[in-house]
Amino acid sequence: MSRFLIICLLLSNLFTNEIFASSVAPQSDVPQLDEPYIEIGYKSVGKALKECETLNQRELKLPIKLPPMEFTHHLGRCVNDKENYNDELQIEYLHESHGKNHYMIDVRPIEQKLAYGKLKRDGKKYKFKDGSEAVYFTTKSPKARGGFNILLFEKNGWQYRLSVDSRIGNHVTADVLFGIAESVK
Template sequence: MIKIKAIFINVFYCTIFLTSQANATPDVPPFEKPYLEIGYKSVGEALKECETVNQRELQLPIKLPPIQFTYHLGRCVNDKGNYNDELQIEYLHEAQGKNHYNIDVRPIEQRIDFEKSKRGKKKYKLNDGSDALYFSTKTPKSRGGFNILVFEKNGWQYRLSVDSRIENQVTADMLIGIADSLR
């Protein structure tokens, strides 16, 4: 009789545990949680949201830098004053903080004029004949920063940014190749 009670209690608690696990929402990985809390979601969802907000199609480059990423997240920033609308995409690696690549896209009407920046800039020509501007936010006193390529295409201003700590792995020419993969 005691064995039957023990088996019954064991089955009862296992059933409750399994039912609660089946109905529970999966835990969000700690690395991803702060991004989700500030509005990041899947890149596809963020892209569709920005296309709806801006009432036009938005294309993304086909190529990515040749480094590993464990997460890719996006968010559509819809500024109430229509000054800072932007699609922000983050490619990150949980264990390799330097593996960080961003794509930021804003409507051409809200473009940022990087020409006036005092940073050392280099101009490039894309395959379609349009100009691209390359510069770095890294300073001699800083340990990090981003190498950035800015260009305009199809009514959008694109900023491709890669962590400057991997500039030997992801060069300006590679960012140009990524920009040229945009159709």
């Protein structure tokens, strides 16, 4: 008799959960944070990467490391400039409740690289094992509330720009960004 009662309770619980789950309104396929990004062409990082590789007719390697922080979203887009001057893969890592958890990877064909002038000259220099250099600088100024800490380097025919919100610069340091850059093979 007790086995019968246990089975009935289990079936009743299963049936009740099934009815409850089916009566809950389905959530949107796209989280609210993603919607504005999708409207301007962002999609999955994998799709954006493939699109840029096809556009530029060559392989693009991404860093395999990330900053030591939590992200809830990662999106990418391949910018295809019709003038062929500003082609770029843009990847954003975001956290829906912590706006300062913002990390970006921007990659351009070396033929369309950006110069950065004085920022690059005055920045902290790093050397890769192959002898190439990376430069770390910030866009934060005493008058501005925000800004980004940036590591700029060239590898495999691409110019990479790794950027992190300057508010977390004490957590994601220049050395951390350089470690991420070294993970590009």
